[in-house]
Amino acid sequence: MSMASVHIVGVGGYLPERVMTNAELEQMVDTTDQWITERTGIKERHIIAEDQMTSDLAVEAAKLALADAGIGIDDIDALMVTTTTPDLIFPATATVVQAKLGGKDFPAWDIQAVCSGFVYGLAQVEGMMRAGMYKRVLLIGAEAMSRIVDWTDRGTCILFGDGAGAVVLEAGEPDVENGLIGSVLHADGSYRDLLKAEHPHQPSSPEMHHQTVDFSLDSAGTAAVEMKGNEVFRVAVNKLGSVVTEVLDKYEVNDSDIDMLVPHQANIRIIQATARKLKMDMDRVALTVEKHGNTSSASVPLALHDLYQSGRLEKGQLILLEAFAGGFAWGANLLRWSK
Numbered sequence: 001m002s003m004a005s006v007h008i009v010g011v012g013g014y015l016p017e018r019v020m021t022n023a024e025l026e027q028m029v030d031t032t033d034q035w036i037t038e039r040t041g042i043k044e045r046h047i048i049a050e051d052q053m054t055s056d057l058a059v060e061a062a063k064l065a066l067a068d069a070g071i072g073i074d075d076i077d078a079l080m081v082t083t084t085t086p087d088l089i090f091p092a093t094a095t096v097v098q099a100k101l102g103g104k105d106f107p108a109w110d111i112q113a114v115c116s117g118f119v120y121g122l123a124q125v126e127g128m129m130r131a132g133m134y135k136r137v138l139l140i141g142a143e144a145m146s147r148i149v150d151w152t153d154r155g156t157c158i159l160f161g162d163g164a165g166a167v168v169l170e171a172g173e174p175d176v177e178n179g180l181i182g183s184v185l186h187a188d189g190s191y192r193d194l195l196k197a198e199h200p201h202q203p204s205s206p207e208m209h210h211q212t213v214d215f216s217l218d219s220a221g222t223a224a225v226e227m228k229g230n231e232v233f234r235v236a237v238n239k240l241g242s243v244v245t246e247v248l249d250k251y252e253v254n255d256s257d258i259d260m261l262v263p264h265q266a267n268i269r270i271i272q273a274t275a276r277k278l279k280m281d282m283d284r285v286a287l288t289v290e291k292h293g294n295t296s297s298a299s300v301p302l303a304l305h306d307l308y309q310s311g312r313l314e315k316g317q318l319i320l321l322e323a324f325a326g327g328f329a330w331g332a333n334l335l336r337w338s339k
């Protein structure tokens with residue numbers, strides 16, 4: 001049996017209305033617009049409204065992706081949400097999104113690979129669709145990072161933003177030239193303490209297993225992003241450099257064949273390092289970090305959406321997606337744009 005091809009046929013993105021500028025952050029923590037701009041490239045980020053949940057961001061992005069694909073929710077046969085900030089511990093945010101979109105019956109589940117969620121999700125969906133499991137899949141990266149950031153920690157709170165990006169994937173006739181080409185994924189859990197958010201209802205260290213866990217409501221909402229920024233930075237540049245080389249070697253393409261790079265948007269300096277490694281000019285790199293900050297697993301589909309909307313994507317272009325995340329978990333996807 002020859003394997004189906006897999007194509008992106010719809011793209012959508014949604015950012016909550018409220019914009020938080022660096023000037024506002026200057027009022028909150030000991031920082032400056034100049035420091036944030038020079039060290040990260042971030043100027044502003046969007047922040048979820050008090051009455052919105054991650055699923056609401058996902059729904060808005062999904063509606064746009066479905067409309068772009070010219071189909072409705074009833075045409076979808078599986079829904080995956082990648083998120084670090086689920087509405088609930090359970091059920092999966094994907095089931096909430098399914099209900100809010102009026103979908104029925106088809107499977108809906110979340111995956112968690114932090115900022116690499118979308119890259120991981122795309123690889124997983126591609127495999128399932130190639131094998132013939134589903135014809136049309138809705139894949140959404142949706143995050144409300146502002147809800148788990150420590151707003152008194154200048155080392156992390158300046159970095160993150162909220163939003164959602166979605167794609168509709170469709171299986172087609174076997175075609176090795178067009179659509180998704182393949183992916184490379186990695187993880188190394190020995191780095192997990194460098195970038196993490198502890199669980200509000202789990203003991204944070206083995207010693208705590210002997211203590212009474214506080215399940216009161218007061219104990220909730222204390223989980224916050226903790227990061228050793230400069231160590232993460234160093235490993236991120238290194239691993240991203242090797243994963244982009246690896247995916248090109250695996251699928252036998254040269255760096256000069258890549259038309260567009262769609263990187264995870266954590267820090268402009270990390271993105272520049274990867275572009276340099278690929279000998280790519282920055283005008284062939286999708287850039288949203290200045291306006292969105294780091295939206296975790298929403299960042300890659302939001303950057304793809306931004307690129308798509310700008311009219312710079314053309315049929316036949318070779319596109320490289322990449323991301324690096326807590327865990328650490330990192331990866332890259334290669335695709336030939338076929339829309």
Ligand code: COA
Binds near residue numbers: 035158231232233
């Ligand atoms: N404003 C002003 N000063 C700040 C600051 C802020 N918002 N945040 C940190 N600083 C200070 C530090 O306290 C430190 O001061 P010191 O030298 O007096 O101790 C100094 O700036 C340098 O800190 P350092 O962490 O070494 O800076 P950096 O150049 O590594 O930049 C990050 C910090 C967070 C921007 C950078 O490390 C980074 O982007 N890391 C990777 C983040 C990432 O990608 N995370 C997600 C992966 S998915």
